[in-house]
Amino acid sequence: MPIKNKILPLEELLYVIKKDEHSHEEIKTLLNKHPQIKFVSLAGLDLRGNATDERIPIELMLEDLEDFLRLGIQTDGSSVVLHNIATLNDAKVIILPDIDCNWYVDYNFSNIDVNTGLPIGTLVIPSFLIHNNKMVCSRSILKKSIKRFKKECKNILNENPHLKEELGIKSEDEIKEIHMTSATELEFWVQTPEDKADEEKLSTSQTLKEQYWKRTEGTVRTAMEKALLMMSKYGFEPEMGHKEVGGVRSTISVTGTQNHIMEQLEIDWKYSDSMQCADNEHFIKQLVMDVFNNHGLEVTFLAKPIEGVAGSGEHTHIGIMAELQNGKKVNVFSHKDFDKRYMSSIGFASLMGILKNYEVINPFVTSTNDALNRLKPGFEAPICIVSSIGHTADFPSRNRSILIGLIKDMENPFATRFELRAPNPNSNTYLVLATCYQSILDGVETICPKLSLDEIEKEFSKEAGEEGYYLEKDRQYRSEEDVFEHYNQAQRNSLFGTPPSTVYENVRALDDYPEKLEVLLKADVFTKPIIDSYKTATIDIWSNELKGRIIEDNMTLIRNLTKIHDDEISDLDIVNWNRLNLLKWDLMKDSVDKKSLFTLLREAIYEEDFAKASEYQILMNEKIKELKILYSNYKKNLF
Missing domain, CATH: 3.30.70 (Alpha-Beta Plaits)
Structure with missing residues (x-):
């Protein structure tokens, strides 16, 4: 057995097999050189971002490496989130390795190989999920969106000399390739x-x-x-x-x-x-x-693990580069007059595409009760569909109250990018990026060939009520103000749209905005079965969490809010206790002629009246918040 606290020679471990090292000979050489790697796991990401995880002996992979990489393995699709796709009578799902990405080795430092003295490793291969010969996973959706974006963006630049001129590219120079970068x-x-x-x-x-x-x-x-x-x-x-x-x-x-x-x-x-x-x-x-x-x-990695305290975000950065035939690269968001222009036409159109279509992006960014708990005013929470690009072109600012903003380094035009502030650590980054790329392309295709840079910038900065070529008339999309201090809630809802209060309200947008949903469906990047599966899964998880966890947690909370005053009390103590006790009954206690709010919420879920369940959830959240405040005030007045 290895000696406890032994210092392991970490430099001897293999950590990554890069995507340019995936020839069969190189794979076999690396794995034979590192016998501490005992297993392989194919990580296919379902529509909720959950990865499959297995321990397949590495010998089985190496016995027939060609077929393993070409055919993958089969699994029962009922174990992954593919609602209405992998059904009980049609459950076979193939997990297919992706050979065009880096593979990582996951080491178990609690399990030491007795022969090598090194921790046991599992080769993790990001993979695709295939059902009935169709890719149906998060990674495949992102892959399709990237392929489409690169092709269409390249064509738009090559076919519109005025766009290349903005970027400082000569009209005769051809775009070789589009590079899409991101960071979380x-x-x-x-x-x-x-x-x-x-x-x-x-x-x-x-x-x-x-x-x-x-x-x-x-x-x-x-x-x-x-x-x-x-x-x-x-x-x-x-x-x-x-x-x-x-x-x-x-x-x-x-x-x-x-x-x-x-x-x-x-x-x-x-x-x-x-x-x-x-x-x-x-x-x-x-x-x-x-x-x-x-x-x-x-x-x-919950977005809001503790009520009343700052939640955890996962700001997502999006950048686009164009590579010319001569090898030169340019940032397509940066105008050649970098200190005089905020950004290029493509930059403005990209932001406008995300903002206009955000109602159908948001269900993929914010898909859980926990995520919505974070998106509340007062915690730098980006709940308003509005952007900021800076007070002047040469004075970049970081407005932390908006949904998505321009990030600009005056010393480095290559660093120009957008920061989407709404995602959280449990957001499905694959689908977040895919929906953003579809929406960006919608803005670029619609706007850039038709309008000049000045016309585009004017529309982006329009006031609510002004007609626009692309953006909606009654909405405002830019503000350099702190949107929580400068506007009241009614003004924010009027200018930027009313944010969803529940998961159900958010996912309903995929039905309520069919013209925006079509943006995601273009070129079959998303498909109607995929959208239907995602909606069904999201509502199913939301409703089950409500009845099986949130209501139960609130019941425990109520039971713990006990009477603690004794004889040394004032009339205020009695009033405080009676108020909160009545609220406890209203939330949890049924009587012969009246059902509690918890019971009404459960019944709405059982009856699949999700619109009513959503209304009850909003009311429950308000009452629980009030209850906590009442109990805190009650305790503070006691000796």
Whole structure:
């Protein structure tokens, strides 16, 4: 058996097999050279972003490598989220390896190979899910959107000399290829197991900004440093790890160990091409979780794990480059007059495409109860469909209150990109990017061949009520103000649209905006069966979580809000208790002639009256929030 705490020779491990190393000879050579890699796992991403995970002995892969990579493996589709596609009587799904991406080795540092003294590794191959000869997974949708975007964007540039002129490209120069880059970042909470959050302490610490960018300490520091070092081993090129705004100071026990750890962290890494970006993010989340778990810390990627405290976002960056036949590359969002123009026509049209079609993008960005809990005013939450590009072209700003903004480095035109602020760590990045690319292309195809740059910029900056060639008349799409301070809620809803309050309201947009849905369906990037499957799965998960978890958690909360006053009470204590007790009954207690709100919500779900269930959920959330405030005020007045 290996000696505990033995220092392992990490430099001897194979961490990645790059996409240009996928010849059969190279694969066999690498795997034979690293016998600690005992298994292979084909990671196919379903429509919810869940990856398949298996342990297939590596010998089976190597016995017939050609057929393994060509045919993949079969599985029962009922185990993945492909509602209405992989059914009980038609469940066969093939998991097909993708040979055009990096493969990573996932090491189990708790399982040491007795022959090599190295941790057992599993080769993780990002894969596609195929049902009835059709690709039906998240990765395949992104792949199709990338292929279409590259072809159409290249044609638009080559066929419109005025667009190339804006970018400083000579009219005779041909575009060879379009490169699509993206990057995400990872925010997450860590805590010691079994510790419960004190919402008031966390909220106070956040208000006082006691944690943001502060020095990490103890176990958290060690785990974060190890995670960054491991990311470097895999070639992810980490750029930064730091404390985020949420958290409270830990305590030191009499034995010198840290207790009551509850901190929010962020880790960033370098951008890559779109598919690799999504693959990298998926693997990095597992890597971070493993490292922190090995140090006795729980990790959560929930968007809003603690009510009343900052949630975790995952801002998604989108950039587009054009490569000329002579090898020169240009950023298609950057105008040649970089300090005089905000961006190019294609840049403006891209933003307009996302903003106009965001109602059908949002169901893929925000698909859970947890995600919607984060998107509330007051926490820099991007709930309004509005953009910001800076006060002047040479004065780039970072407006943290808007949905999507222009990121511009005056020293580096290649860095011009867009930052979509709404996604969270559990958003399906594959589908987020695919919907954005479809929407960007809609704006570029519709606007750029027809309007001049000045006309496009004028429309982008129009006021609500002004007619537009592409954008909707009654909406405003640009604001350089803090949208939460400058406008009240009624104004925000009027100018930027009313944001959805529940998952059901959000996913209903796929039915309520058929003309915008058509943008996603172009060239069969998304298909109607895929959209139907995604809607069904999202509503199914939302409703089951409501009845099986959220209502149950709220019942536990109510049962714990007990009467704690004794004889030393005032009339106010009695009034406070009676008010909150009545609210507890209204939420949870049935009588002969009246059903509680929880019962009404459950019945609406059982009857599949999801519109009514959505209304009850909104009411329940309001009452639970009121109940917490009442109980806090009740306790504060007691000795």
